[in-house]
Amino acid sequence: MTDSSTPRPRGGKPAHGEPVIDRALRLFSAFEAHDGALSLEQLSVEAGLPKATALRLARRLTEWGALERTPDGEYVIGLRLLEIAMLSPRGQGLRTIALPYLEDLHHATGQHVQLAVRDGHESVLVERLSAHDASEVHYRMGGHYRVGGRAPLHVTGVGRVLLAFGPHELRQEVLAGELRLPGDEGTLTPDQLRTILAQVRQEGVAMVSMPRPTPMTSIAAPILGPGQEALAGLSVLAPTGSFQPAGLIPAVVTVARAISRVAWRAASPANGGGAP
Structure with missing residues (x-):
């Protein structure tokens, strides 16, 4: 961007x-x-x-x-x-760890499964798995929602979990900036975003509906490091109205926690690891 x-x-x-x-x-x-x-x-x-x-x-x-x-x-x-790009440890290393779990979630839901990491005030998609019959997804600020695509943290489900479980200084910086939403959806106020992020931290999940061009709902959970900081965000995207979001939340959270545990072990000094 x-x-x-x-x-x-x-x-x-x-x-x-x-x-x-x-x-x-x-x-x-x-x-x-x-x-x-x-x-x-x-x-x-x-x-x-x-x-x-x-x-x-x-x-x-x-x-x-x-x-x-x-x-x-x-x-x-x-x-x-x-x-x-495949040499990037923060994107590719975590993707390698997460991929088997993403595939399980993908097969279980039959929908788009995405993995994103943070770069500054944006999320960067490092993996996406899609079923042949899953609804097509376009990123609302232009272009296809593709691997390598970027989005402001306050806009998407994965972005909001990265922001909610990121450093306090990051949240302050984002809250002080422009909180415009895509298209004609308006702008969030800082108080609105604070409330959203507090709820995400309390529930451990973010849910965001995208009305255009195809109504879709994102359910995202953080992949956390040992200090409970977000290493990445995991989400499932599915057509709005075709499923009960509450039914997908346990699966998304469970998979995110499983990836977190594996990432912790990979980063453990006993295993000769560093940050994934």
Whole structure:
């Protein structure tokens, strides 16, 4: 998710003295709002770079494998970035631990099962399992709700459990910021969010309904570390009205606790582990 508070040139001359790495990162950011391929012209406009600069960077990144070319000459993210991302211990390490439990929950519910970790004031999806006949889910602020997708913590079920069981300083920072909800759903007040988070901490679960574009309900529980801090958030997404949310809460909470126990053992010094 790009920082909207930072003005970005659109296809003009790069900022004076801007490092090459920053220009390359802007090329990667151009893909965040798009699910498919981008032409060179689109890359130039989205990254705010002259076409010649975008072409030079895109060629070098393609040689390295960070970008790839489609048969019609457009650019897509390359597999080399996936290889690098798989080395992330906070995302991939926890995903490896959690995956067998996610699969069990997925088969039991027949719905979308998601695993997310926190990055700053956002949740980042690190795994999603979906049944062939499960309802399609779109992230309400644009794009598909895909692995690697980001969302503000106050918006989604997994985000709210990460926030409720995160550091006190984090909650204060989020409460002091803009609490806008997607689309035309308005804005939360700080008092409303405080009440929501207090309930999440008391009940150990968050439930969020998404009215558009497809009415869906998220039921989320935290995966906790030994100090009861959130390592990740686990959620099930199902069509609103097609199930009783209360019926899914025990399964989601039970699976989250089971993953927590395994994560604790993996991080134990006796097992030679660190944070998952």
